[in-house]
Amino acid sequence: MSGVSEAPNGARGEAALDLAGERLRLRPSFAALVAAEEELGPLFDLVDRAADGKLSLSDMAALFWHCLVDPPQGLTRDGLGEAIVEAGLAKLSPVLRGILKQILGGR
Template identity: 45%
Template sequence: MTRTANPLRGEATLVVAGVTHVLRPSFENLVLAEAELGSLFALVERAAAGGLTLTDMTALLWHCLPSEHRPERVAVGEAVLGMGLVGATVPVRAVLAQVLQGEA
């Protein structure tokens, strides 16, 4: 069953190896991302200052993919590179906005 992203719920999509995935940050996924990347508030501040790295973006997006269908991290990194850093900010921004605003 294919779902489409609902931006009103803070969802975004990410195409990895030709497969469209819906990103929806769950509490569990965000806790795991925070354990790897440090404070999510600090991550938001780095993003606002233009200081996010390719590693930061890839890790955050990878953690926000549903675990039952999650591609390998290197494939997510390749998808980020394929989108370009500016293009990759769209799903990253959606995830960070969801973190700051909470569920709609």
């Protein structure tokens, strides 16, 4: 991955995702959440799975992928998934929690 992403704008519901030496921006926009829902099923079910500790790695990667803003040139979905595994779930839990809060509460 290469390139520099703008700093996340909290007023727009954006979150920072630091992976593989890059700072990526995630924004749970309407279009992003519709795309995620088409792939993953209803968002409330996704939130319930997360609350029950049953959110899969592929669920997380898909949600992050759909919410990604201005990805670095050359970043693929598989590359994002590999970077997620490399970073570890503990590091990414706060980012996931923030996106899920946006889904439930809006901005």
